[in-house]
Amino acid sequence: MAKANNKTSLLFNLLLLISAFLIFSMAESRILVAKSSPxxxxxxxxxxxxxxxxxxxxxxxxxxxxxxxxxxxxxxxxxxxxxxxxxxxx
Incomplete structure (x- = not known):
C-alpha cells in the first residue's frame, strides 16, 4: 500500500511541476507579445x-x-x- 501512495504522490508532484512550467511559459510569452508597437x-x-x-x-x-x-x-x-x-x- 505504501508503494501505491508513493507512486501517486510522485505522479501528483510531476503533474504539479509540469502545470507550473506551462503556466510560467504562457505568462512569459504574453509578456513578450505585450510590447507596444509605434x-x-x-x-x-x-x-x-x-x-x-x-x-x-x-x-x-x-x-x-x-x-x-x-x-x-x-x-x-x-x-x-x-x-x-x-x-x-x-
Missing part, C-alpha cells in the same frame, strides 16, 4: 531631394525617435510620395 499621429509625404536627416531636422526630431516611429524605413531608398511618420509614440 503609433503614428502625423505623416508627411517624401518630396524630391528629401532625406531622413533632412526630415528630422525640418520637424525637430531626433534620429532615434524618427527610427522608432518608422521602424521599417530604409533611409537609403526613400522615394517621392512615400509616407513617413513625424509625430507619434514609440
Amino acid at each position: 503609433e503614428c499621429e502625423s505623416v508627411v509625404g517624401v518630396l524630391s531631394g528629401d532625406t531622413c536627416s533632412g526630415i528630422t531636422q525640418q520637424f525637430g526630431l531626433t534620429a532615434e525617435f524618427f527610427g522608432s516611429v518608422n521602424p521599417n524605413i530604409n533611409c537609403d531608398a526613400l522615394f517621392v510620395g512615400q509616407w513617413v511618420c513625424v509625430s507619434g509614440t514609440a
Whole structure:
C-alpha cells in the first residue's frame, strides 16, 4: 500500500511541476507579445531631394525617435510620395 501512495504522490508532484512550467511559459510569452508597437499621429509625404536627416531636422526630431516611429524605413531608398511618420509614440 505504501508503494501505491508513493507512486501517486510522485505522479501528483510531476503533474504539479509540469502545470507550473506551462503556466510560467504562457505568462512569459504574453509578456513578450505585450510590447507596444509605434503609433503614428502625423505623416508627411517624401518630396524630391528629401532625406531622413533632412526630415528630422525640418520637424525637430531626433534620429532615434524618427527610427522608432518608422521602424521599417530604409533611409537609403526613400522615394517621392512615400509616407513617413513625424509625430507619434514609440
